Amino acid sequence: MILRLSIASLFARALTVGMTILAIALSVALFLGVEKVRTGAKASFSDTISGTDLIVGARSGSVQLLLYSVFRIGNATNNVTWESYQDIAERPDVDWIVPISLGDSHRQFRVMGTTRAFFDHYKYRQGRSLAVSDGSIMDDLFDTVIGADVAAVLGYSVGDPIVVAHGLASFTEHKDQPFRVSGILEKTGTPVDRTVIVSMEAIEAVHVDWQRGAQVPGQSTSADVIREMDLTPKAITAALVGVESPLQTFTLQRAINEYGEEPLLAILPGVALQELWGIVGIAETALLAVSAMVVVTALIGMMATIFSSLNERRREMAIFRAMGARPFTILSMLVLEAMVMAALGGLLGLVLLYIGLVVAQPIMDSAFGLWLPIDAPTIREFRVIISVIGAGAIVSLVPAFRAYRMSVADGMMVKT
Amino acid sequence: MTDTTLQITELRYRWPGQAGFRLTVPDLSVARGESVLLLGESGSGKSTLLSLICGTILPDQGRVNIAGTNIATLSSGARDKFRAEQIGVIFQQFNLLPFGTVADNILLPLHFAPMRRKRVGDATAEASRLCSALGLPAGVTGVKATAISVGQQQRVAVARAMIGQPPLIIADEPTSALDANSQAVFLDLLFTQTATHNTSLLMVSHDPRLGERFDRVIRMEDIAQIERAAA
Structure with a gap:
């Protein structure tokens, strides 16, 4: 009966109580939303590459290799010779290998040289393959396939010409060997969306007239002549490797790391991703802390609401006291009310979160490549709500103790 | 069972935070089934005396016996x-x-009083019976308290006090806001109920005209002194 009366008392103050519940709901939705974005970002991050057992590059740091080979961030300290690449490719434990050559750019986007095998073996988001939304994979030496963001930002369509620049942020362009957009990839939410993909031979082709990073003055070989040339690469930036059996992964990794001809590094993408996520985890924790503070602020708001209602509720407390309620009962009622408000706020917050997810999911996916899964509420989310209810009970003790003291002082005498 | 429902003896109470003011009630008793009107002006200590009788505040000295129990000897929860x-x-x-x-x-009082609740038996039926006895319309029990008239609220207040037949009814100026007609109706209802159950009634008022309805009329100044104690 007391619980029912407490709830009825809350309904009697529907406006202020409703605003308080809404504040708690929004803060809980924000907190859980940040958590969803965090886990979504982590999943998207991890899903950038899947199905690749090893990434091989020149010896440097594992995170650095991951960053430049997968995320197109930063540069390789050195290249891997084509001979070394061939040695690795010929190992019996290698199922497939895809070379990557980076270095040039087009506008703000990186140009990546690779083979057709890249389109067969590069997987993202738990095994999804790349797909062409328009056009086809490159057939000609000077064909290029561009990512969805490249096409969207630069307004390119199939058949458009592209001139790549030498190096990054360079004003020197390979104008003599323009490319043609042969295909546009579907959106993946990975760095592939922001990549201009050409063949390994094309990377060699555009550098025919270049020596030591500069174009040889007065030299301009025609495209037809280039097509007749041997365009076997001399070096690559990195390679994605799939092994015959997962059991062979570590054996192959050790063999590559101990390769005698040149210093190489083979990394497990999952391990390197965890390492990288550990580095960015500080920002993640800070974000979570800020949203937790928003929840705390909402609970303090609830405390203020209860405080401000105490005077107008002295009559109510006096009635309960006169009927035989102990001061502790008065205290318990206020704590109970706070817990009911926090629980309703938490549950409403969960509802708002899912409404927000339904609205934001396609927007976040198309704009940022961030896939926010809409799953059933997790144990962790219910734990958050239970924590909010507990924290609500704790903060309500402050006004509840004041009510306790008022009820002792007032007794059954109505003061208002 | 004692014939005295309320017995106050040599009661002294000092208001907290009010330097030296002290209420003294040497002797006050209300017999079983007796109705007593306690008259007093504002500031005469009536409300304080009611709080002392109800045990929401405790005397510094003296005894407040209700149905033979000195309430000052009870723990806070028991009180x-x-x-x-x-x-x-x-x-x-x-x-x-x-x-x-x-x-x-x-x-509401039954929630805090298991014996009263036990005496009542079917509480909902008893609430309906009391409403009917007090002239409230059938089905009123499910109506919000704010949705009924002032006259009906009076009856509900009486029903709340009477349910489970407590031996003592304390009424704190319940007729002060009522016109003469309503006062009479209210007192009729109250006396009918207290007489039916042989309940003692101590009602506080500042209106001496109500005295003729009561077994005994006492003035606050005759039974109590408020004094400024010597420092």
Whole structure:
């Protein structure tokens, strides 16, 4: 009966109580939303590459290799010779290998040289393959396939010409060997969306007239002549490797790391991703802390609401006291009310979160490549709500103790 | 069983925070089934005396015996429970919980008084019976307390005090806001109920015209002194 009366008392103050519940709901939705974005970002991050057992590059740091080979961030300290690449490719434990050559750019986007095998073996988001939304994979030496963001930002369509620049942020362009957009990839939410993909031979082709990073003055070989040339690469930036059996992964990794001809590094993408996520985890924790503070602020708001209602509720407390309620009962009622408000706020917050997810999911996916899964509420989310209810009970003790003291002082005498 | 429902002896109470002011009540008794009107002006200590009788505040000295029990000897929790069991309270403005139904208000004291509840048996049926006895319309128990007239609220306040037949009813100026007609109706209802159950009634008022309806009229100044104690 007391619980029912407490709830009825809350309904009697529907406006202020409703605003308080809404504040708690929004803060809980924000907190859980940040958590969803965090886990979504982590999943998207991890899903950038899947199905690749090893990434091989020149010896440097594992995170650095991951960053430049997968995320197109930063540069390789050195290249891997084509001979070394061939040695690795010929190992019996290698199922497939895809070379990557980076270095040039087009506008703000990186140009990546690779083979057709890249389109067969590069997987993202738990095994999804790349797909062409328009056009086809490159057939000609000077064909290029561009990512969805490249096409969207630069307004390119199939058949458009592209001139790549030498190096990054360079004003020197390979104008003599323009490319043609042969295909546009579907959106993946990975760095592939922001990549201009050409063949390994094309990377060699555009550098025919270049020596030591500069174009040889007065030299301009025609495209037809280039097509007749041997365009076997001399070096690559990195390679994605799939092994015959997962059991062979570590054996192959050790063999590559101990390769005698040149210093190489083979990394497990999952391990390197965890390492990288550990580095960015500080920002993640800070974000979570800020949203937790928003929840705390909402609970303090609830405390203020209860405080401000105490005077107008002295009559109510006096009635309960006169009927035989102990001061502790008065205290318990206020704590109970706070817990009911926090629980309703938490549950409403969960509802708002899912409404927000339904609205934001396609927007976040198309704009940022961030896939926010809409799953059933997790144990962790219910734990958050239970924590909010507990924290609500704790903060309500402050006004509840004041009510306790008022009820002792007032007794059954109505003061208002 | 004692014939005296309320017996106050050599009671002294000092108001907290009010330097030296002290209420002294040497002797006050209310017999079983007796109705007593306690007259007094504002500031004469009436409300304080009611709080002392109800045990929500404790005397510095003296005894407040209700149905043979000195309430000052009870623990805080036992005192609250004792109040719920032994005393029905009617406030000046009836003070029903506005967010509760008529039934919620009538049944409220039973929540804190298991013996009273046991005496009642079927609480909902008893609430309906009391409503009917007090002239409230059928089905009123499910109506919000704020949705009924002032006259009906008076009756609900009486029903709340009377349910479970506590031996003592304390009424704190329940007629002060009523016109003469309404006062008479209210007192008729109250006396009918107390007489039916042989309940003692101590009603506080500043209106001496009500005296003729009571067994005994006492003035606050005759039974109590408020003095400034010597420093």
